[in-house]
Amino acid sequence: MIHTKDLSKAYNGTTVLNIDELTIPKGQSFGLVGNNGAGKTTYFSLLLDLIKPTTGRITSNEVVVDQSEDWKPFTSAFIDESFLIGYLTPEEYFYFIGDLRGQNKADIDALTSQFEDFFNGEILGKKKYLRDLSKGNQKKAGIVAALIGNPEVIILDEPFANLDPTTQIRLKQILKDLAQKQGVTILVSSHDLMHVTDVCERIVVLEKGNVVKDLETNPTTLKELEAHFSGSMATQEEE
């Protein structure tokens, strides 16, 4: 589904991302972990053609993302709050995204009604602008907006940060369902090793722009990841 080949991104000669080859099959829930500056957001930005790769390419469903825009209809994302339009209400924002994705109001209403639990009564029908919502509620709106229009690929950067514990658990359930029952390819990045091992079938560890680990999730994965990160902490201290 998503094929990355010889991809690199450099700013002023400093390479921040360098992936020789990475293939994510359809329907996989894929987790990206790494410390700050490891290249997670850079990789997602490249996937969405928000920045230009220095070398190499990403192919999504046979479409080269920086050459054609045909990947847009089946891809959706929520990277950060800058994906929200502050002066709209959540409903208006959902309808707007729906319009862009060929969904009518009834479709959107049907979709958002499934997330009433997730919204916890704080998003819909409140007559508030998105800019006036709290960070956590903004994030909820952004994540649900990324589910509009039956996308085949969903990209979420740090979806668990800023969410309260109840919502984190609900979000994990939603993401699992999407991948397992509907065959959606989900790409998630996180600093929270526990959440990411809960949700993802496969976890890739980035370090200074390079893939250093590529794991199928099994009961020992969390231990392995914890060992890896505390180990890298130890080596850094030695440096």
Next chain:
Amino acid sequence: MIKHFLNLEWKQYFRSSYWQKSLALNILLVFFALYFIVMFLGLGFGLLFILKKAYPDQDPFVIANSFLFYWLIVDLMMRFFLQKLPVMSVKPLLTLPIKRSTIVHFVLGKSALSFFNFLPLFAIIPFSIMLIREGYETAQILPWMFTLIIVVLIINFLNFIIEALSSKTDLPFLPLLATVGVLYGLEYFGIVSMTSLVGDAFMGISNNSVLILIPIVLLAIAYAFNFKILKEKLFLDSGLKSKVTEVKAADLSWTNRFGDIAPFMQLDLKLIWRNKRTKSSAFLMLIGLLYGLFFYTQPIYRDSLYAASFVGIFSTGIFLISFGQFIPAWDSGYYKMLMSQNIKYEQYLRSKFVLMILSVVIMFVLGIPYVYFGWKILVMHFAAAVYNIGVNSHVMLYGGSFNRKKIDLNQRAAFNYQGTGAVQWIIGLPIMLIPLVLFTIGNIFIGFEAGVAILIVIGVAGIVLHKKLMKSITQRYLDSKYKMIDAFSQDN
């Protein structure tokens, strides 16, 4: 502490991407500044001779004083629209061990160093020197000069008070216009002679220099009041935190007749209506509409078709200019999202285009009553509207692709009252001047009809080539996509 602030200011200015990317604009600004300095110097040295020639049998010093009232009013108006209180990002400073009052003193002190305060000095000081050379008492002129300098500072702080108070209203420039209008009306209809009132006050100070204490006290009051207003705003929950407003949704389903661009048009209309900055650019249309009255009621301008051509371009194009020059920066806050969505760039741009065209048509229709002042004015306005639709709209869209400055719609920085500064108006100048020149060429060499025809033909050519132009404009935007995303995701 001040040293740290100055250091921060310096870095903020020179490290902003805006400065680095618009060197040409900065050079242009410097040229304008030099131009005004030369003008004021000329005024300072020449005023005495001008007054002597115009009023040979009166005391030029008294005459100059009687004009001070108009200077005060114009200065206040100019400042209101062009000068902003210096912005300082205070949020990071609040938790540091810095006294709040230090921050406020710094911001206010910085505003006293504004170009607007130095400019009058270039006229006041030479004029005073000329007066002394002419034989006036130094003891009389010096207090007068210092009074003027103090008054300049009073206006400086008074302007910020007016801005602070009026920024809470939906029509921020109404209170000022009302005040100035009333003052001018009192003078014009001879109810209270403001000119002699102000003139006498200045004469009084120059005759009895102890009275200079009065303006000094006024200055202190204005400063203290500003200090109070700003200090109150330096709390996270008042000035910096946004107020939660209840949504008033309007039915925008009429836009559906525009087909595939309807979602964007609805978004743009909400953008305009729900943000202070954009709203004030919509209210500018009102000023643009009434602008003609200012010219056409005076016989000198009514007969001059150049005035009509200027008013025509300005009034039909005012929204086009004030809104258009920030395309696509209005959407900079969520530009990343738009770029990753399933949209066609061309639709996005076409929505902006249709909006601008609609505004031109509406402004033309509302301006039809000007036919009262002569049919030529209506013809002129029509030609200007066609030119705006055919040429300026495309120029605006094209120019937008060079736009690299983020606009933070959500921003309610403590000291940010107004959206537009001097820079934005300078950008608008060529847009208005080029059609004026085109018309003048036709008018001088052949006649009125030719001047109008030139504008219409060029405008129609633009309309005919619309599809082609849009295609190349869209390509421009696509080519600079990454640069725009990068610039819009930077602060400042």
